[in-house]
Amino acid sequence: MEAFGLLMHGFAVLLTWKTLALMMVGLVLGIFVGVLPGLGGPNGVAILLPLTFTMDPTSAIVMLSCIYWGALFGGAITSILFNIPGEAWSVATTFDGYPMAQQGRAAEALTAAFTSSFIGSLVAVLLITFLAPMISSFALKFGPPEFFSVYLLTFCSFVGLGREAKHKTVISMSLGLLLAGIGMDTVSGQLRMTFGTSELLRGVNFLVAVIGLFGISEILLTMEERLALRGHAAGISLRVVLRVWMDLPKYWVTLLRSSFIGCWLGITPGGAIAASFMGYNLAKRFSRDPESFGKGRIEGVFAPETAAHASGTAALLPMLALGIPGSGTAAILLGGLMVWGLNPGPLLFVEHKDFVWGLIASMYLGNVVGLVLVLTTVPVFASILRVPFAAVAPMIVVSCAIGAYAIQNAMFDIWMMLGFGVVGYVFKKIGISLAPFTLALVLGNRAEDAFRLSMIGAGGDLKVFWSNGLVGSITTLAIVLLFWPVIDKAFGSVGRLMRPAKAPG
Amino acid sequence: MSNTEIEIVVDDPTAPEADSPDVASIRVVDVAVSLLLLALAATLGFDNWRTGIAWDSTGPQAGYFPFYLSVILAGASLYGLVAAFLSRKEAAESFVTRAQLRRVLLVFVPTLLFCLATQFLGLYVASFCLIAGFMRLVGRIALWKSLLTAFVFTAIMFVTFDIAFDVIMPKGPLEAALGR
Numbered sequence: 001m002e003a004f005g006l007l008m009h010g011f012a013v014l015l016t017w018k019t020l021a022l023m024m025v026g027l028v029l030g031i032f033v034g035v036l037p038g039l040g041g042p043n044g045v046a047i048l049l050p051l052t053f054t055m056d057p058t059s060a061i062v063m064l065s066c067i068y069w070g071a072l073f074g075g076a077i078t079s080i081l082f083n084i085p086g087e088a089w090s091v092a093t094t095f096d097g098y099p100m101a102q103q104g105r106a107a108e109a110l111t112a113a114f115t116s117s118f119i120g121s122l123v124a125v126l127l128i129t130f131l132a133p134m135i136s137s138f139a140l141k142f143g144p145p146e147f148f149s150v151y152l153l154t155f156c157s158f159v160g161l162g163r164e165a166k167h168k169t170v171i172s173m174s175l176g177l178l179l180a181g182i183g184m185d186t187v188s189g190q191l192r193m194t195f196g197t198s199e200l201l202r203g204v205n206f207l208v209a210v211i212g213l214f215g216i217s218e219i220l221l222t223m224e225e226r227l228a229l230r231g232h233a234a235g236i237s238l239r240v241v242l243r244v245w246m247d248l249p250k251y252w253v254t255l256l257r258s259s260f261i262g263c264w265l266g267i268t269p270g271g272a273i274a275a276s277f278m279g280y281n282l283a284k285r286f287s288r289d290p291e292s293f294g295k296g297r298i299e300g301v302f303a304p305e306t307a308a309h310a311s312g313t314a315a316l317l318p319m320l321a322l323g324i325p326g327s328g329t330a331a332i333l334l335g336g337l338m339v340w341g342l343n344p345g346p347l348l349f350v351e352h353k354d355f356v357w358g359l360i361a362s363m364y365l366g367n368v369v370g371l372v373l374v375l376t377t378v379p380v381f382a383s384i385l386r387v388p389f390a391a392v393a394p395m396i397v398v399s400c401a402i403g404a405y406a407i408q409n410a411m412f413d414i415w416m417m418l419g420f421g422v423v424g425y426v427f428k429k430i431g432i433s434l435a436p437f438t439l440a441l442v443l444g445n446r447a448e449d450a451f452r453l454s455m456i457g458a459g460g461d462l463k464v465f466w467s468n469g470l471v472g473s474i475t476t477l478a479i480v481l482l483f484w485p486v487i488d489k490a491f492g493s494v495g496r497l498m499r500p501a502k503a504p505g
Numbered sequence: 506m507s508n509t510e511i512e513i514v515v516d517d518p519t520a521p522e523a524d525s526p527d528v529a530s531i532r533v534v535d536v537a538v539s540l541l542l543l544a545l546a547a548t549l550g551f552d553n554w555r556t557g558i559a560w561d562s563t564g565p566q567a568g569y570f571p572f573y574l575s576v577i578l579a580g581a582s583l584y585g586l587v588a589a590f591l592s593r594k595e596a597a598e599s600f601v602t603r604a605q606l607r608r609v610l611l612v613f614v615p616t617l618l619f620c621l622a623t624q625f626l627g628l629y630v631a632s633f634c635l636i637a638g639f640m641r642l643v644g645r646i647a648l649w650k651s652l653l654t655a656f657v658f659t660a661i662m663f664v665t666f667d668i669a670f671d672v673i674m675p676k677g678p679l680e681a682a683l684g685r
Contacts, residue, residue, distance in 0.1 A: 054671055167588065170581040171542060174574050178549055181574070185567040192567050193552050216616070223612045224605045390644020391636075395658055397616050398632040401623065402662060406672045414620050421616075425609075429600055430535050448570045456564035 007129055010357030014365060019062055022055075023362065026063040027370050030070015031377070035077050042329040044071050046210045047399045049336055050406035057340040058355050062362040064336055065316075068329055069121070069366045072309055073374045076113035080301075081106060089272040089308040092280040096293065096300025103296050107237065110378055111244040112301040116255065118371045120306035123259035124266060124313035125363040128320070132349070132360075135321035139346035144453035145464050149474040151447040152465075153481065154324050158436045160484035163274070168432045176437040179204045180444025187452055199412040206335045206441045208404045208413045209420045213434050214328075215400040216421025219393050221428060241375060244298075251302050254283050258303045262310025267318060272311040279307030313363065319344055320356060324443065328435045331442045339407075525604035532596040535589035542582040550575030611643050627677030633659045 014020075033044030044067050052060035079090040080097035093113060100109035142150070159169045182193045183203030194200040248255070258279035265275040283303035284293040293300050315330040323345030325331035337344050342352060349356055404417035424434060458464035466472040480487065550572055557566030558573075589595055601609070615635055622631035637655035640646040666672040 050672060051665070165588070167581045167584040171578060171585065174578040174581065175542070175545075178571055178574050178578065181571040188563065188567045190556060190567040192556055192571060193549055195552065219612055219616075220609050224601070224609050388640075388644050388646060390646060391640050391654055393612055394615070394619075394636040394639040397612075397619065398628075398635060398658070398662065401619070401628065401632075402666060402672075402674065405628065405674060406666070409673070411624055411675060414623060418616060418620055422613075426534065426538060430531055430538060432538075451570060452565050460560055460564075 006133070006353065006357045007361060009353070010359075010361030011365075013058060013354050013358040014062065014361045019059055019358075019362075022059050022063040023066045023366055023369060024373075026066025027070040027366065027373055030067035030072075030370075031074040031077075031374060032070070033067070034071035034074020042210070042214050042332055044068075045329055045332050045336075046207060047215050047396070047403050049207060049332070049339075050403045052336070053339065053406060057337070057342055057352075058358045060340060061333070061336065061355070061359050062366075064333060065359060065362055066366045066370070068312075068333070069363075069370045070373075072121075072312055073114060073117055073370050076110065076117065076305060077374075077378060080109045080113060089276040089304075089312075091273075092276040092304035092308075093301060095280065095304075096295070096297050099294070099296035100298070100301070105296065107240045108244055108298065109301050111241050111375065112298050113305045114371055114374050115244060115248070116258075116302045116305040117309040118367050119255055120259050120262050120309035120311075121313045121363070121367045124263050124310045124317075125360065125367070127263050127314060128317045128363070129360055132317055132321045132356075135317070136346040136349040139322055140350075142346070144450045144457065145467065145471045146474065148447060148450035148454050149465055149471050149478060150322060150324060151443055151450060153474055153478040154439065154443070155436075155447075156478040156482035158439065160481040162433065162436070164431055164433045166485070168430075169436050172427070172432050172434065173436040173440045176440025177444045177447070179209070180206075180441050181448065186445060186449060199410070202408060202410070204416070204441070205407055205413060206438075207332070207339070207407050208416050209441055210332055210335070210438060211400050211404050212417040212420025213424035213427075213437070215396060215403075216417060217424025217428060219396055220421065220425040222389070223393060247298075251299055253286075254299055254303050255306050257282060257286075258306035259310045262307040262312075263314040265307075266311035266314025272308040272315075275311035276304035276308040279303040316363075320348065320359075321346065323348075323446070325439060328438050331435075331438045334442055525602035527599040527601070528603055528606050529600045530596055531598040531600050532589050532592060534600045535595055536586060539582045539586040539589060543579055543586070546575045546579035546582060550579065612639075615639055615643070623675055625677060627680050628674040629659050629663055630677055630679050632662065 029048060030044060033047075045064055048067055049064065052063055055063070075090045076093060076097070079093040080101050083094050083098040097109045097113060100106065155173055158173065159166055162169050178193070180203075182200055183191070184201065185192055191201065258275075261278050261282070262272070262275045265278070266272070280293075280300060280303045283299050284290045287293065287299065312329070315325065316333070319325040319330045319334050323334070323343070325334045334344050342348060342355065400417060400421075401414050404413045405411070407413060427434060427437075454464050455461075458467070464471075465475040553568035553572035553575060556568035558568045559566055560569075615638065619631050619635040622634060626634075633655045635655075636658055637651045640651035640654060641648055644651075666674055
């Protein structure tokens with residue numbers, strides 16, 4: 001009940017004309033970046049972040065999170081109408097969404113996508129409302145070894161559970177951690193890895209790297225491919241919306257299952273991509289008519305969209321409660337919090353109640369307003385795709401440069417952004433994931449500080465990470481997750497050996 | 506079913522041809538990236554070793570943590586190098602075709618020139634030149650449309666950042682002549 005009272009306080013903080021206006025601006029900008037090919041949630045948030053530098057933290061984070069919700073909604077428009085998944089997690093939506101559009105049921109597919117996005121996000125926001133304060137009050141008991149073990153768990157689960165080649169995840173993560181260490185050492189004040197360059201004294205700013213890695217590299221990648229779009233325009237009538245909503249109870253098992261999968265994979269760093277595919281595959285597996293999937297079945301839109309959005313939203317839970325982002329976009333939002341001098345983690349709930357509960361309230365309100373907005377403005381946003389890419393691309397480049405410069409007022413950062421753009425392009429093409437890099441760049445200094453403080457406290461004895469039940473369990477779990485593929489394989493082999501051989505004939 | 510359904514078609518006149526020859530395979534780029542990362546790991550590792558990787562009275566020295574990260578990066582890069590050499594799939598897969606590379610350069614070179622121009626002409630003049638030039642030369646869009654779009658976008662950026670949000674961008678001789 002305490003959470004409910006605090007949430008009401010959050011709504012009171014939020015319900016001002018200024019914040020509501022910013023919410024609308026954020027949602028429109030978000031849908032815009034979601035619809036544009038070559039942009040998406042993380043890119044949009046990274047590029048538009050400098051817009052919020054002069055705002056107060058609550059207004060700023062409300063606007064940024066609304067850009068995120070808007071981008072999540074906008075991604076479904078291109079997936080269904082144009083068969084172009086704006087994000088990897090929208091791929092599964094195209095399986096049935098695009099066939100529905102081809103059959104003249106685009107409005108139905110879009111309504112299903114937006115509604116299920118809303119349901120997925122709502123379930124995750126409820127989870128955040130009631131779980132985040134509990135986790136953060138538990139985390140208040142954490143010391144440096146516990147925090148380091150949680151960081152280790154995050155890093156190890158990325159390596160062990162990720163779908164990419166393991167060595168590539170290690171490369172991405174260690175490179176991010178190394179770049180985070182450039183500049184002045186926070187403990188001793190000594191300079192590291194600056195090679196006598198005054199520009200590197202500031203270190204590598206996380207946002208500059210993200211703008212280059214996501215914004216510029218996406219422009220290069222999008223430009224590389226053919227951009228002849230062929231799709232459907234759609235307007236959504238109230239009749240279609242009501243019909244889809246009336247049918248919703250029929251799919252309650254799918255919606256609930258996908259929400260659960262999404263929340264689970266959002267909190268652990270499984271991510272929205274895995275969630276959407278898992279949601280879709282399970283809906284197909286448990287269906288009485290699995291053959292109809294991929295041919296325009298509405299359940300095939302409900303399942304991945306619910307799971308992806310529940311995952312995207314639930315990724316904010318570890319960010320708020322522990323200061324550990326569950327996704328790339330959550331990592332960018334976390335970077336934003338640091339820019340405003342806020343320290344994400346358990347203390348945030350104690351020191352900045354207005355901010356935290358204002359943000360959580362904005363998640364509810366942003367989703368409701370977003371749903372109404374997308375349902376009423378689909379034709380407008382779908383027509384954005386008529387704008388030639390040759391006009392959109394240089395505008396995005398300029399926005400990226402403005403964003404990179406505005407962070408520290410340094411021309412060097414614009415060059416660094418360009419360099420990271422090339423790195424992002426090459427890394428994406430050779431299969432080095434950028435999410436662990438982003439995560440490591442954000443958490444690098446915190447992880448190192450936690451490690452050094454733990455080691456100083458223990459006189460250099462690594463046993464400190466097994467010094468009590470809590471830290472020992474987390475560290476052991478981290479190691480298990482790191483070697484999970486090997487363990488899983490070993491269990492599989494043992495299982496096969498234990499199974500009785502089939503009798504011949 | 507909505508009765509407002511119409512088809513949207515946006516054709517791309519500069520789309521790359523499908524039969525363009527490969528410039529490099531994934532394997533070649535993977536090997537090159539692994540070698541570069543290996544060199545980076547060696548450089549950073551050496552610098553951190555010089556900074557100090559031992560223990561003193563205040564605990565681990567400043568180079569301790571990044572030094573071992575350099576070792577991990579070097580190990581993963583070495584593994585990547587060997588894996589790239591052994592992979593048959595990577596050797597067969599194309600990293601970029603000539604037509605694709607041409608298109609990537611079509612956006613990369615103007616971006617590079619834009620960064621250079623920002624340093625000498627200021628961000629807004631460079632932005633105007635990039636947008637107008639790109640739309641006209643790459644997109645083959647009518648000159649008046651290109652100039653108008655560039656002007657309107659640059660003006661919106663100027664009003665948003667320099668005036669409304671007070672984020673001061675780099676200025677050049679034109680802004681100086683106009684008193685900004």
